[in-house]
Amino acid sequence: MTMETDVNSSSAGTDTAGVAGPVNERSALQRLLTVTVGPIVAAFLLSAIILAMVGVNPLTYYGYILERSLFSGLGLEQTATRMAPLLFLCASLIIAFRAGIWNLGTDGQFLLGAVVSAATAPLLVGVLPGWAVLAVGFALAAFVGAVWSIIPALLKAYQGVNEIITTLMMSFLGVLMASTLVKLVFRDPNTTVPQTRTLPVEDRLPRLFETSISSGLVWGLVAVLLVHLMMTRTSFGLRLRTVGANPAAASHAGLSVPLLTLATFGLSAGFAGLSGASEILGVAGNVRANWNPAYGLMVIPLVFLARFHGVGAIVLVFFYSALLIGSESAARRLGVPQDFTLVLVASLLICLGLGEYIDHHKRKKER
Amino acid sequence: MANATDTLANLSPETGTGVIGVHGVTKRFPGVIAVNNVSLNFYPGEVHVLLGENGAGKSTLVGILAGLQEPDEGHLSLNGREARLASPSASLEAGISTVFQHSMLVPTLTVLENLTLGAPWYERPPRAEIAARMDELQRDFALSLPLDAITGELSLGQQQQIEIARALLRNSKVVILDEATSMLTPQGAEELGARMQKLVKSGLAVIFITHKLAEAYRFGNRISVLKQGALAGELGPEELKAMSEEQAVDQIVRLMFGRAAGATSSAHRKSSAGEQTVLKVQALSTQGDADVMGLADISLALRAGEILGVAGIDGNGQKQLAEALAGQRSLIAGRVELDGEDITGASVAQRRRKGLRYLTDDRLAEGSVAAFPISENAVLKDIGQSPFWVNGIERPQRIAQHARDLIANFSVRTPGETTPIGRLSGGNIQKLLLGRELFGEARVVVFNKPTYGLDLQNIEASRKRIAEIAERGLGVLLISTDLDELLALSDRIAVMEGGRVRGTVENDGSGEALRLRIGRMMAGEDENKRAAA
Numbered sequence: 001m002t003m004e005t006d007v008n009s010s011s012a013g014t015d016t017a018g019v020a021g022p023v024n025e026r027s028a029l030q031r032l033l034t035v036t037v038g039p040i041v042a043a044f045l046l047s048a049i050i051l052a053m054v055g056v057n058p059l060t061y062y063g064y065i066l067e068r069s070l071f072s073g074l075g076l077e078q079t080a081t082r083m084a085p086l087l088f089l090c091a092s093l094i095i096a097f098r099a100g101i102w103n104l105g106t107d108g109q110f111l112l113g114a115v116v117s118a119a120t121a122p123l124l125v126g127v128l129p130g131w132a133v134l135a136v137g138f139a140l141a142a143f144v145g146a147v148w149s150i151i152p153a154l155l156k157a158y159q160g161v162n163e164i165i166t167t168l169m170m171s172f173l174g175v176l177m178a179s180t181l182v183k184l185v186f187r188d189p190n191t192t193v194p195q196t197r198t199l200p201v202e203d204r205l206p207r208l209f210e211t212s213i214s215s216g217l218v219w220g221l222v223a224v225l226l227v228h229l230m231m232t233r234t235s236f237g238l239r240l241r242t243v244g245a246n247p248a249a250a251s252h253a254g255l256s257v258p259l260l261t262l263a264t265f266g267l268s269a270g271f272a273g274l275s276g277a278s279e280i281l282g283v284a285g286n287v288r289a290n291w292n293p294a295y296g297l298m299v300i301p302l303v304f305l306a307r308f309h310g311v312g313a314i315v316l317v318f319f320y321s322a323l324l325i326g327s328e329s330a331a332r333r334l335g336v337p338q339d340f341t342l343v344l345v346a347s348l349l350i351c352l353g354l355g356e357y358i359d360h361h362k363r364k365k366e367r
Numbered sequence: 368m369a370n371a372t373d374t375l376a377n378l379s380p381e382t383g384t385g386v387i388g389v390h391g392v393t394k395r396f397p398g399v400i401a402v403n404n405v406s407l408n409f410y411p412g413e414v415h416v417l418l419g420e421n422g423a424g425k426s427t428l429v430g431i432l433a434g435l436q437e438p439d440e441g442h443l444s445l446n447g448r449e450a451r452l453a454s455p456s457a458s459l460e461a462g463i464s465t466v467f468q469h470s471m472l473v474p475t476l477t478v479l480e481n482l483t484l485g486a487p488w489y490e491r492p493p494r495a496e497i498a499a500r501m502d503e504l505q506r507d508f509a510l511s512l513p514l515d516a517i518t519g520e521l522s523l524g525q526q527q528q529i530e531i532a533r534a535l536l537r538n539s540k541v542v543i544l545d546e547a548t549s550m551l552t553p554q555g556a557e558e559l560g561a562r563m564q565k566l567v568k569s570g571l572a573v574i575f576i577t578h579k580l581a582e583a584y585r586f587g588n589r590i591s592v593l594k595q596g597a598l599a600g601e602l603g604p605e606e607l608k609a610m611s612e613e614q615a616v617d618q619i620v621r622l623m624f625g626r627a628a629g630a631t632s633s634a635h636r637k638s639s640a641g642e643q644t645v646l647k648v649q650a651l652s653t654q655g656d657a658d659v660m661g662l663a664d665i666s667l668a669l670r671a672g673e674i675l676g677v678a679g680i681d682g683n684g685q686k687q688l689a690e691a692l693a694g695q696r697s698l699i700a701g702r703v704e705l706d707g708e709d710i711t712g713a714s715v716a717q718r719r720r721k722g723l724r725y726l727t728d729d730r731l732a733e734g735s736v737a738a739f740p741i742s743e744n745a746v747l748k749d750i751g752q753s754p755f756w757v758n759g760i761e762r763p764q765r766i767a768q769h770a771r772d773l774i775a776n777f778s779v780r781t782p783g784e785t786t787p788i789g790r791l792s793g794g795n796i797q798k799l800l801l802g803r804e805l806f807g808e809a810r811v812v813v814f815n816k817p818t819y820g821l822d823l824q825n826i827e828a829s830r831k832r833i834a835e836i837a838e839r840g841l842g843v844l845l846i847s848t849d850l851d852e853l854l855a856l857s858d859r860i861a862v863m864e865g866g867r868v869r870g871t872v873e874n875d876g877s878g879e880a881l882r883l884r885i886g887r888m889m890a891g892e893d894e895n896k897r898a899a900a
């Protein structure tokens with residue numbers, strides 16, 4: 001039944017391919033409008049209406065966001081620093097999603113990575129040279145993150161258990177485990193609040209030049225770009241993508257689907273652990289027991305929007321960080337609740353989803 | 368049970384139209400004529416067997432009667448009047464109930480709830496009434512069903528009884544049983560056969576779809592044989608009664624596997640078989656389970672330049688054999704040798720590198736990754752190998768050039784090598800996959816249904832290529848459900864049935880006799896027993 005339609009669509013493809021160059025380009029532009037620019041504009045308009053309804057001038061609000069996050073030196077530095085953990089998480093998710101694994105447990109992996117690096121690094125200061133302290137912190141974080149994915153990985157690889165559920169479950173456990181570890185095992189005896197020992201500022205990741213930007217940003221960028229190249233330009237990446245796109249074809253082609261699935265989990269969760277370490281060893285210096293920024297879930301829509309493309313993800317992470325930094329300050333200055341950031345983000349996601357929906361229907365019609 | 372017919376002579380009007388009629392019905396799907404100008408009448412008081420291989424058009428015909436599909440040409444009639452069954456509910460209202468091959472029950476609901484599904488939402492299930500009716504059914508048709516049991520916990524046979532009970536509660540006049548015995552134990556099948564006779568004695572018409580010859584004779588009052596969408600012949604109640612099982616099976620085999628009138632007779636190719644054995648399979652067995660038939664004790668030998676055909680009705684272990692040879696399915700016993708080298712323990716990739724290639728029948732779901740461009744699909748089985756990858760890093764130019772070469776050499780019609788392979792037609796995907804399998808040092812190629820689903824032109828081209836491959840000195844194992852194809856290409860033909868090789872015959876060009884001999888083996892009739900008889 002599908003055969004004939006395939007013939008038609010492919011022959012139609014051959015017929016139009018020669019002449020339809022400009023037509024295709026225009027539709028690509030249209031698609032960009034429906035899928036990206038349009039929804040973003042719509043989301044800001046929607047939020048503007050809500051702001052106006054609570055009696056705040058939306059232009060002032062947006063103005064403060066821009067001013068704070070992009071046009072002030074300190075704000076821009078904060079935006080750039082905030083990007084680092086988000087970029088590592090992008091790397092984690094690009095591997096997983098391109099390999100067809102829905103690792104939704106990055107929050108647990110992130111926090112456990114953070115706790116382990118916060119627990120070890122301060123103890124190693126003075127024992128090891130500075131760079132080695134950081135290296136050990138990162139390595140342990142990656143290892144612990146990966147270990148936390150072993151159960152979902154084995155269940156997925158050998159039993160076919162849906163990893164969306166198992167990774168989410170392990171994430172809840174991981175978050176609780178992290179806070180338990182801080183309270184019971186790694187607690188700094190010299191403080192009243194339950195938190196780990198603090199890594200002295202001078203032992204953290206070096207700052208970039210004369211600014212306050214953590215060099216974690218650079219490592220994050222490198223991670224995303226490397227992962228992108230690995231997934232698109234290497235044989236290992238193609239193997240992972242084949243498993244993700246069609247496991248039956250992968251085993252037909254002689255690939256070991258279970259082993260590649262395990263590798264995907266390990267790498268993805270490892271990068272999530274690195275993300276936690278980059279936040280601790282670069283910025284925070286310690287983990288408080290109740291700390292959970294939930295960056296992992298935040299990054300998922302960005303990675304989707306970037307269509308698992310590294311460069312796209314970097315751009316989106318930049319804007320997203322700016323939004324986070326800017327709206328915090330704008331809310332404070334205008335007396336809007338802090339949570340309004342979430343309203344803005346939510347309307348952005350809804351509009352992006354709608355854009356996808358419209359685009360999907362348009363493409364269906366074109367066929 | 369064929370003797371059941373005597374008592375029914377008064378019930379089945381031999382002339383005129385039955386309770387449902389199918390008149391000159393044709394149903395086309397893109398590229399395929401699923402049902403071709405079929406006319407049939409179904410009479411009350413008869414078990415009417417529709418017999419045919421997979422793809423013969425049985426399911427489409429059932430779909431038309433169940434209101435799932437409408438005919439492109441021709442029409443249906445109900446009680447002699449022209450009628451349209453535009454939806455499943457129209458079909459139900461017309462008194463036609465269909466029991467599909469796969470259960471249409473909700474496994475988590477109780478039997479009672481399943482029986483009352485489809486009743487208006489505001490009515491309470493009339494439990495007392497149904498219980499009373501079920502008692503009746505139990506008396507008349509031996510349908511014993513615990514009303515409060517959870518459906519999913521019952522056996523498949525009992526679940527089928529629920530569906531039959533549901534049909535009877537609806538006061539259906541016609542019950543269609545689609546491949547109803549395929550899920551049952553032999554004993555369960557016997558019970559179903561007895562039950563069908565009870566149903567028709569109460570005046571219903573039963574349409575029983577099967578591809579098993581023996582069942583058709585034992586359970587049926589009338590047999591219609593479908594072949595490639597057309598009605599190949601019919602055996603009426605009188606005729607059937609007059610025949611012994613032996614004769615009936617012979618007649619049916621002739622109808623099912625005999626050369627259709629007007630089919631093109633493709634000349635038998637000249638053998639290019641050499642002396643050297645390239646592939647040797649000894650006592651190969653695989654594990655079976657509820658869904659997949661296991662293989663038992665399969666031994667084959669394939670010489671260089673030879674085409675060994677593997678015949679059989681679809682689903683008798685051919686795919687498992689291909690997978691076991693390619694290394695995709697693990698063996699529980701046996702040994703596989705390629706060029707004298709034991710490759711029983713070799714992986715899929717190792718076997719490919721040694722020259723054992725497997726062209727799957729599932730071009731889209733297994734053979735290719737639909738969303739990937741042609742270029743990546745062309746090297747899917749060589750990921751990481753030079754010259755396309757050097758130290759694990761992709762060489763995009765070489766991959767693209769390789770894909771362009773394949774496209775040119777195998778005349779794949781495509782806008783370019785960057786087109787996602789899922790956009791191509793089946794024939795073009797097939798050509799590209801063939802190119803992929805022949806790349807490098809191929810020694811043996813296993814083809815699984817290489818022309819299935821292709822149009823005539825691509826079928827011809829594919830067969831020519833297969834012959835050429837053998838002429839180049841490669842061993843070819845050709846699995847096909849198309850007997851004409853096997854007779855035209857093969858040097859020898861092994862016939863598979865029930866996961867075993869029933870026999871291997873030389874393709875000596877003896878035509879009709881050979882064809883019927885193979886057909887009989889395909890149907891599971893014992894070769895030796897037949898010879899003795």
